[in-house]
Amino acid sequence: xxxxxxxxxxxxxxxxxxxxxxxxxxxxxxxxxxxxxxxxxxxxxxxxxxxxxxxxxxxxxxxxxxxxxxxxxxxxxxxxxxxxxxxxxxxxxxxxxxxxxxxxxxxxxxxxxxxxxxxxxxxxxxxxxxxxxxxxxxxxxxxxxxxxxxxxxxxxxxxxxxxxxxxxxxxxxxxxxxxxxxxxxxxxxxxxxxxxxxxxxxxxxxxxxxxxxxxxxxxxxxxxxxxxxxxxxxxxxxxxxxx
Amino acid sequence: xxxxxxxxxxxxxxxxxxxxxxxxxxxxxxxxxxxxxxxxxxxxxxxxxxxxxxxxxxxxxxxxxxxxxxxxxxxxxxxxxxxxxxxxxxxxxxxxxxxxxxxxxxxxxxxxxxxxxxxxxxxxxxxxxxx
Ligand SMILES: Nc1ncnc2c1ncn2[C@@H]1O[C@H](COP(=O)(O)OP(=O)(O)OP(=O)(O)O)[C@@H](O)[C@H]1O
Ligand SMILES: [Mg+2]
Ligand SMILES: [Zn+2]
Numbered sequence: 383x384x385x386x387x388x389x390x391x392x393x394x395x396x397x398x399x400x401x402x403x404x405x406x407x408x409x410x411x412x413x414x415x416x417x418x419x420x421x422x423x424x425x426x427x428x429x430x431x432x433x434x435x436x437x438x439x440x441x442x443x444x445x446x447x448x449x450x451x452x453x454x455x456x457x458x459x460x461x462x463x464x465x466x467x468x469x470x471x472x473x474x475x476x477x478x479x480x481x482x483x484x485x486x487x488x489x490x491x492x493x494x495x496x497x498x499x500x501x502x503x504x505x506x507x508x509x510x511x512x513x514x515x516x517x518x519x520x521x522x523x524x525x526x527x528x529x530x531x532x533x534x535x536x537x538x539x540x541x542x543x544x545x546x547x548x549x550x551x552x553x554x555x556x557x558x559x560x561x562x563x564x565x566x567x568x569x570x571x572x573x574x575x576x577x578x579x580x581x582x583x584x585x586x587x588x589x590x591x592x593x594x595x596x597x598x599x600x601x602x603x604x605x606x607x608x609x610x611x612x613x614x615x616x617x618x619x620x621x622x623x624x625x
Numbered sequence: 626x627x628x629x630x631x632x633x634x635x636x637x638x639x640x641x642x643x644x645x646x647x648x649x650x651x652x653x654x655x656x657x658x659x660x661x662x663x664x665x666x667x668x669x670x671x672x673x674x675x676x677x678x679x680x681x682x683x684x685x686x687x688x689x690x691x692x693x694x695x696x697x698x699x700x701x702x703x704x705x706x707x708x709x710x711x712x713x714x715x716x717x718x719x720x721x722x723x724x725x726x727x728x729x730x731x732x733x734x735x736x737x738x739x740x741x742x743x744x745x746x747x748x749x750x751x752x753x754x755x756x
């Protein structure tokens with residue numbers, strides 16, 4: 383009988399919608415997209431949280447430029463607020479120390495993090511996930527009741543084959559998938575569109591490869607003016623995810 | 626882990642569900658040392674929150690299980706007291722005990738590859754109810 387599990391639904395009780403950004407493949411832009419999604423929704427006046435579930439490579443704090451911030455303690459932990467977004471990440475505690483967690487330990491860490499974080503009232507909680515179809519994702523699906531998924535891929539065959547496995551897993555776990563987002567597109571190609579149709583999923587649109595992105599990392603206001611952010615905004619708007 | 630008051634609420638909710646409507650006579654809660662729970666605050670919170678519930682008369686006992694780590698490489702076992710931690714690290718481990726993996730190394734060979742053998746988590750070990 384684990385009493386911590388009884389606290390989690392209570393901690394998430396004020397959260398209206400939870401969307402996990404996932405891929406199966408590493409390095410396709412999950413962290414960038416989940417962070418921009420949270421920023422854009424917050425800019426529209428929504429109450430937004432951003433949860434970093436990538437325990438081995440937590441990096442939303444790098445994109446937002448809030449490394450070294452510390453959540454406040456008050457009957458639990460209050461997330462760090464950046465550009466209106468409430469952020470929680472193990473990076474705030476582990477700093478640059480490596481955090482070698484085996485599967486069971488990663489599950490425990492997630493339970494603790496969900497049991498301790500006080501999100502308050504949120505319209506949207508965006509969750510950045512680690513690459514792969516391993517424990518973290520299964521745990522997220524099990525512990526974050528009602529979670530929906532946004533699938534990110536690049537046009538590469540290598541990405542698409544991992545994403546296929548992820549889509550199979552999401553379907554088996556009955557997680558509603560909002561659609562497929564193509565990132566870092568460099569040429570006209572309908573591969574991802576074709577795959578999305580094959581998976582029976584909505585193709586949401588594509589984001590360009592943006593050479594100027596690197597310079598904007600760590601600065602939320604600079605991120606807003608990147609072409610990736612502008613493209614993402616249009617796509618999310620069309621998909622009715624910013625309303 | 627969670628704040629003591631939230632933990633108190635969770636313990637009572639979990640115990641009451643397990644008792645299935647019966648009156649609970651006693652309860653034994655084990656707290657892993659790594660959770661770093663303040664037992665006195667927890668005791669007080671539980672005594673306040675159980676008033677007027679099926680658990681009102683329950684005797685609640687606590688047991689703190691000392692943390693033991695074991696190196697996966699050389700097999701050495703060590704305790705939390707043997708580890709050199711600063712305040713910030715201790716506090717981080719209090720919130721998320723797995724952060725021990727970011728701050729601790731084997732006391733003998735220095736490997737980061739170790740297991741928490743004992744002393745993590747919170748669970749209800751015993752529950753005695755009427756009937
Ligand atoms: N549209 C884009 N244009 C240019 N660079 C991009 C774009 N999308 C992502 N990147 C860059 O690609 C790299 C990987 O992005 P990101 O870290 O968001 O991927 P990820 O899927 O979260 O990776 P991981 O699986 O390691 O968590 C980063 O350096 C990021 O800045
Ligand atoms: Mg990432
Ligand atoms: Zn060792």
